[in-house]
Amino acid sequence: NAGVTQTPKFQVLKTGQSMTLQCAQDMNHNSMYWYRQDPGMGLRLIYYSASEGTTDKGEVPNGYNVSRLNKREFSLRLESAAPSQTSVYFCASSERLLGGYTFGSGTRLTVV
C-alpha cells in the first residue's frame, strides 16, 4: 500500500519556467490537498479538491493551478515560476474533508 506518492522529489527551476507536480493516492480517498511548507511557518494550503470534479482555492493560490484528473490524481502546476515559490510542497489526501490526512513525502522545489 503506497499511500500518497509525489513526483518529483527534487526540482530546480529557472525563473519563468513551468512545471507540474504530480500526486497520486491509492486509498480511495475523496479529498486531496496541496500545501507548501516554508521555514518557521505552518503548512499553508494552496488548493484543495473536496471530491473528484471539484477544486477550490486555499490560502495561497496565486501563481498556481491544479487539476483533479480523477479520484486518484491531483496535480499542481506552476505556469511561470518565481523565486518566492521556492518551498517544500506536500500533497495530502483524506477520506473526507476535515478528516485525518495522509501526506506524501514532499517535493523540494528551488527557483533560481
Add this chain to the structure above:
Amino acid sequence: KNQVEQSPQSLIILEGKNCTLQCNYTVSPFSNLRWYKQDTGRGPVSLTIMTFSENTKSNGRYTATLDADTKQSSLHITASQLSDSASYICVVSAGTGGFKTIFGAGTRLFVKA
C-alpha cells in the same frame, strides 16, 4: 482570526525523559484537533485525532489531551527515544460549511543520548 500557536518552538531533552508540548488555538467553531510527527525531509505522519467530546487519546508513548473550554491541547511523550527527534505539528479544523484547517508552526524536539 483563526490561529494555532505552539510552544515551545524547540526543545532539547535527554533520552528516557518525558516532555510535554503545548498547542493553543482560536479556531472556531471547533471540529477536530490532530497531532502530527514530521521527521526531517519527510511528510507529516498522524499521531492522534480528537473531536470535541474527547479529552485524551493515546498512541503508544504519545498521549494527547484536549481542553475545549480553554482551547488548549498538549502532547505528552513518555520515556523519549532518539527516534522521537522530529517536529510535532498541531492542526485544528473548524466545523463550518466551508473548509478551514489551520496548521501550527510546530515544535522541534531534539532527543539527546
